[in-house]
Amino acid sequence: MKKKFLATVLAATMAASLFTGCGSSASENSGVEEITWMFWDDLNATEDLISLGYKDTIDRFNKDYEGQYHVNVVTTNLEEYYAKLNALVAAGDAPDVFIVSPGPNLTDYVEPGIAAPLDDYLAQDGWKDTFTSDAVFSQMTYNDQIYAVPLNTAAACCFYNTEMFEDAGVEVPTNWDEMLDACDKLQSKGYTPITISAGTAWCLSMVAGYLCEEEGVDLQALADGSASWEDGKLEAAATKLTELSKYFQPTAAGDTNDVATANFYNGDAAILIQGSWAIGQINGENPDFESKCGVFQFPGTDRIIAKSDSLAMSSTTKHPEACAALMKYFTDETSQKYTAEVGGKIPVTTVEYDADKAPAQLAYVMDIFENSKGTFGFYNESMPSTETGAHFDDTMVAVFLGDMTPAEAAKDMEDYYNANCR
Amino acid sequence: MDKLLRNKKAICVFMAPAFILFTFVLFIPICQSVYYSFCDYNALTPPKFIGLENYKTLLSDTTLIIAIKNSIFFLIFSCVTQLIMGLFLAALLTNIDKGRNLFKNIIYLPCVLSSAALGLLWMFIFSPKLGINQLLAKLGIEGPLWLMDTNGYIILPMWVIAFVALWQYVGQSMMLYMAQISGISKSLYEASYIDGCNKVKSFRYITLPLIRPMVATAMSLNAIGSLKFFDLIFNMTEGGPNHKTEVLATHLYQQGFKYFKYGYASAIGVLLLVLCLIVTAFINKVVKTEQYEM
Numbered sequence: 001m002k003k004k005f006l007a008t009v010l011a012a013t014m015a016a017s018l019f020t021g022c023g024s025s026a027s028e029n030s031g032v033e034e035i036t037w038m039f040w041d042d043l044n045a046t047e048d049l050i051s052l053g054y055k056d057t058i059d060r061f062n063k064d065y066e067g068q069y070h071v072n073v074v075t076t077n078l079e080e081y082y083a084k085l086n087a088l089v090a091a092g093d094a095p096d097v098f099i100v101s102p103g104p105n106l107t108d109y110v111e112p113g114i115a116a117p118l119d120d121y122l123a124q125d126g127w128k129d130t131f132t133s134d135a136v137f138s139q140m141t142y143n144d145q146i147y148a149v150p151l152n153t154a155a156a157c158c159f160y161n162t163e164m165f166e167d168a169g170v171e172v173p174t175n176w177d178e179m180l181d182a183c184d185k186l187q188s189k190g191y192t193p194i195t196i197s198a199g200t201a202w203c204l205s206m207v208a209g210y211l212c213e214e215e216g217v218d219l220q221a222l223a224d225g226s227a228s229w230e231d232g233k234l235e236a237a238a239t240k241l242t243e244l245s246k247y248f249q250p251t252a253a254g255d256t257n258d259v260a261t262a263n264f265y266n267g268d269a270a271i272l273i274q275g276s277w278a279i280g281q282i283n284g285e286n287p288d289f290e291s292k293c294g295v296f297q298f299p300g301t302d303r304i305i306a307k308s309d310s311l312a313m314s315s316t317t318k319h320p321e322a323c324a325a326l327m328k329y330f331t332d333e334t335s336q337k338y339t340a341e342v343g344g345k346i347p348v349t350t351v352e353y354d355a356d357k358a359p360a361q362l363a364y365v366m367d368i369f370e371n372s373k374g375t376f377g378f379y380n381e382s383m384p385s386t387e388t389g390a391h392f393d394d395t396m397v398a399v400f401l402g403d404m405t406p407a408e409a410a411k412d413m414e415d416y417y418n419a420n421c422r
Numbered sequence: 423m424d425k426l427l428r429n430k431k432a433i434c435v436f437m438a439p440a441f442i443l444f445t446f447v448l449f450i451p452i453c454q455s456v457y458y459s460f461c462d463y464n465a466l467t468p469p470k471f472i473g474l475e476n477y478k479t480l481l482s483d484t485t486l487i488i489a490i491k492n493s494i495f496f497l498i499f500s501c502v503t504q505l506i507m508g509l510f511l512a513a514l515l516t517n518i519d520k521g522r523n524l525f526k527n528i529i530y531l532p533c534v535l536s537s538a539a540l541g542l543l544w545m546f547i548f549s550p551k552l553g554i555n556q557l558l559a560k561l562g563i564e565g566p567l568w569l570m571d572t573n574g575y576i577i578l579p580m581w582v583i584a585f586v587a588l589w590q591y592v593g594q595s596m597m598l599y600m601a602q603i604s605g606i607s608k609s610l611y612e613a614s615y616i617d618g619c620n621k622v623k624s625f626r627y628i629t630l631p632l633i634r635p636m637v638a639t640a641m642s643l644n645a646i647g648s649l650k651f652f653d654l655i656f657n658m659t660e661g662g663p664n665h666k667t668e669v670l671a672t673h674l675y676q677q678g679f680k681y682f683k684y685g686y687a688s689a690i691g692v693l694l695l696v697l698c699l700i701v702t703a704f705i706n707k708v709v710k711t712e713q714y715e716m
Contacts (some may be wrong), residue, residue, distance in 0.1 A: 079660065083679040089466035090684075199570075200663055252662040254570030259551075265433045344549065379698035387681045397664040401572050 024185060032037050032067060032129050033319040038088075038095035040081035042261075045121070049280035050152070050309075050343040053335065061329045069322040079200065096317040097326055100148060102139035102310055103381030110147045110310060116315040117145040121324035123233035130331065130349045139377065140310055148310035149327050151335075152345040155278040155365055155375070156206050156305035162294045164191050164270040173297045176240065177357045178216070178301040181344055183247035186270045193247035195269035197260035202380055204252075206394040207244070209305060209379035210298040211237035216384040219382050225422045229414040238406035245400050253401060265289045273298065275307060276365045279344030280314065283359050295364035297372065304368060304373035308348065384421045391416050452695070455690060458688035465684045476689035485665045486690070489673040493649055495576050496669060497701065498590070499584045500648040501641050508586065508595025508640065509633075513625060515596070516603045526600070530593035537590070541657025544586045545569065569659050572666055579659050579667045587654055591647070597639050602627060619688035638709040645701045670694050676687075 041048060043055040058071050076084045082105065088094055094114060099328055100106050109115040122128040131137070131150075140148040160172070165182075168189040173179040183193035215237045221227035225296055249255070249269055257274075258281075264272035265286040272278065276295075283290050297304060311330060313323045329335060336351040344359040346366065355363065356358040374384070380389030398404040404412065427433070459476055461469035480486055511529060511642050530539065547553035548568035571578040606629065614624045652671035655661065660677065661668040662705035668676075670690060678687030 083675070086465075086679050090682075109490070112464065114466060198664070222571055251567060251570060253572060254567065254659070387683075390681070394664055401664055403572070403664070 006013055009104070030404045031323045033069050034072060035069065035096035035312050035317065035319050035322045035326065036072045036074050038076075038081075038085060038098040038375065039078060040078040040099060041076045042077070043073060047281070047284040049276060049284040050345060051280070053338045053343050054330070055278075056338065057335050060334070061326055065325065067324075069325060070318070071326055092316075092344060094314040094316055096314050096319060097311055098314070100312045101378075101381055102148065102150075102308060103377055104383065104386045105381065106140060106148055106310065106312065108123070108386060110142050113315055115147045115312040116317070116320070118149060118327075119146055119325070121320070121327070122146060122149070126322070127331075128322070132348060132350055136348050139308075142380045146352060148312045149331060149341055150308040150348045152332050152339045152343070152348055152403070153306055153308045154305070154345050155366055155369055156210070156273070156275045156298070156378075157295045157365060159264060159272040159274060159278065159282070159300055159361070160294045161264070161267065161270045162292045164189075165268075165294070167191075168270075170222045172294070173299045180243065183244070183271075187247060192263070192269040194244070194250050194271045194273065195249050195260045195263035197254075197255045197257045198248075198252050198397050199259075200257040201397050202378065203257050203260065203274070204241075204378050204395040204400055205389075205396050206275075206305060206378060207298075208237060208241055208392075209376075210273075210301055211240045211244075212379060213376065214240070214274065215299045221378070222417060223384055223421060224415075229417060230410045233405040234410040234413060237395070238409045241396065241399055248400075252295060257266045260314060262412070265293075275305075276361070277294070277307075277309075277345060279361045279365075280342075281358050282361075284345065290360055293361055295361050295368065302373040303376050304372045306369075306376055307378055340360075354365045388416070388421055409410045431520055437680070455688045455691050458685050459692045461685045462657065463685040464682040469685065471683070475685045479686060480689055480693065485668055485674040488665060488699070489668045489670050492576075492667060493651070493669045495580060496584060496587070496651055497645055500644045501705075503584075503588050504592055504595040504644050505637065505641060507592045510524065510597065510600050511596040512599035512603055513629065516600060519620075522525055529596055532590040533593045535590075537653035540586070540590060540659050541654045544582075544654075545658045548582060570663055572663055577666050579663075583654055583658055583667065586658070587648075587651065589637065590654070591644075595644065598636055598640045598643075599633060601631040602656075606632050616696075634709060638706055641705045642702045645705060646698050649698050649701065670697075685693075 032359065039051075039054060041051040043051060043058070046052060046055075058073060062070055072087075081099075085095070085098055089109075100109060100115075106115065107113055128134075134148050136153070137146050140146055140150065152280060156317040164170075164186060165172070168182075168185045168191065170176075170185050171180045186193040188251075191376070196207065212234060215233040216238065217233045218227055222229060245252070249263055261272060261274060261278055261281055262285070263269045264274075265282045267289075282293060307335060311318065311327050313327070317323050320419070325377045333349075333351050335351045336347040336349045338352075339345050339347050340362060341357040342359075344362040344365075346362075346369070347353065378389075380393050385391045392413065395404065395409050399409045458469055460471060460473060462472045462475070463469035515526055518525075549555075549564070550567060550570075552609055554568070558565040566578060568582050569579045583588065610628050611624050621626070650671055651669055655667055655669055655672055656675070659667040661672045665673075670693070674687050674690040674694065677683045677690060
């Protein structure tokens with residue numbers, strides 16, 4: 001009898017222990033609204049100044065709203081970010097707030113109703129009026145509703161090592177021929193002219209995007225079928241890419257974005273073609289490099305590639321007010337000042353920042369912005385779907401690796417569009 | 423025991439846990455996967471039945487062709503090398519008295535370590551700026567781009583990953599063969615020595631025929647493991663450069679979790695399942711086993 005009683009008690013205890021993980025968390029019971037924010041960098045390990053700024057924002061929010069709201073951060077590396085985010089969404093466990101690139105990436109979350117419209121929150125307390133213009137929301141607007149909030153703007157530029165340029169007697173190139181000439185001189189002086197990542201395909205694809213822009217590729221006309229990829233423009237752009245690839249570091253095929261960027265700030269290569277978000281990474285990893293880092297516009301184009309980090313809110317969040325409050329913190333004066341003065345990215349609000357405090361590279365990027373005739377998006381983010389963009393990336397990498405000729409690449413893209421996009 | 427086996431209730435009770443686990447963890451998900459493979463499904467909206475469309479897409483998917491080629495290479499490489507190396511190590515270790523357990527543990531150790539961690543470790547070792555190439559540079563040799571070279575039908579990174587996988591899993595084959603070899607009666611060997619056999623001959627005529635059932639089992643395990651191989655490749659190359667080291671499992675992952683194409687990813691999963699069944703059946707047919715008194 002005693003044994004039976006003991007067994008019953010033990011069984012009951014075990015059964016009860018199974019349910020200890022269920023139900024509300026202790027802090028929810030204590031009245032604190034818990035939300036999750038998902039980001040593509042490890043905030044505790046990163047040296048990237050923009051990511052560190054985001055960490056400050058989260059800490060500030062958690063401190064200011066102590067007892068009311070609390071943010072839990074979910075981080076992953078950039079390469080696996082969307083895979084993990086999609087897995088969470090598919091499992092019905094979408095983070096309350098998540099970072100996302102505008103374009104097809106955001107569309108993937110807007111069309112199935114994963115991202116929530118933000119117009120009501122933007123209208124509160126004149127939040128929307130703090131942004132520089134309504135144009136900053138253009139890539140985040142679907143059927144007149146805004147689905148994401150931009151945090152900053154960056155432009156894709158050519159960063160260069162001024163000491164290497166001086167040593168090789170090279171001037172900043174302004175057209176394609178001068179670019180090849182500059183690379184030639186740098187190479188003959190013993191420097192690796194360009195560091196780039198083809199292992200992270202979008203980095204190489206970004207250069208291909210600029211080359212397509214030079215050749216006058218019209219993505220809209222290609223999508224609606226009024227133009228063909230085989231009209232010679234992509235072929236010309238891909239030919240230029242193969243010419244330029246002679247000056248890439250030997251390990252470009254497998255180097256990741258981080259490795260390629262490290263080649264630049266460690267002085268192993270003269271030019272890095274990258275978005276201005278790299279300023280935070282360059283200055284964070286090697287503060288001494290700032291003084292010898294110049295920036296020039298990709299030669300031969302009038303327009304520049306621009307991109308913004310944006311935040312979207314899950315439509316299934318139980319705490320929309322907390323999410324909106326968090327998003328506001330990312331665009332408030334403190335965060336936006338930090339964006340420019342420390343991170344080196346262009347703020348999206350009308351905040352006044354001290355240009356003398358900001359990294360030297362930001363002033364060069366601002367100059368490029370002011371002198372350009374407009375902006376356009378990343379090619380892979382301006383195509384009908386994320387998969388189409390990835391196909392363009394892969395095709396450009398195939399050209400670089402010599403697996404496809406430029407003409408074959410053009411035919412491949414035309415076939416892909418005919419089968420999937422028109 | 424007989425009494426227990428006559429009690430149908432007891433049989434049901436004992437079988438229930440395994441049956442429930444098998445049904446919910448394996449059978450139902452497999453059936454679901456087969457159904458989704460006939461659907462356009464992104465896991466966010468309800469699946470839409472599209473018939474054989476996903477299977478038609480498989481035929482024109484160039485990355486899938488690379489993935490199948492790499493998976494088959496991996497399968498053949500693993501089966502052959504693990505059979506030879508595993509058997510060699512097992513025969514060697516069963517014939518030494520001193521340090522047998524030490525070497526056994528050392529060889530088996532990589533099997534119990536995390537593949538993700540090992541993948542990163544080997545990635546660093548083969549990185550052009552660290553590891554092997556730096557050592558070679560000190561000797562004045564320019565090392566190859568171990569994980570980046572794209573020349574050849576089977577590219578260098580695939581060979582590198584295959585060797586790392588051999589290093590990691592050879593201990594498992596070795597243990598299986600050792601277990602079988604240690605079960606062979608010593609009197610058989612003693613009788614063979616009296617009849618004039620040397621060690622090589624006794625291995626050829628006694629050990630090999632008696633471990634055949636284990637060869638079939640180990641090869642089947644190797645084959646299934648090779649076809650499902652994911653972690654080392656994902657951590658060492660992520661399927662790159664430009665999908666050239668993609669295998670079926672990494673391609674499935676990309677299609678499902680990167681592009682939300684769960685329907686198409688399920689079709690790849692079904693293909694993987696069918697391949698596993700065919701290869702296992704083939705191995706069991708080819709490696710004929712007979713039961714001997716040991």
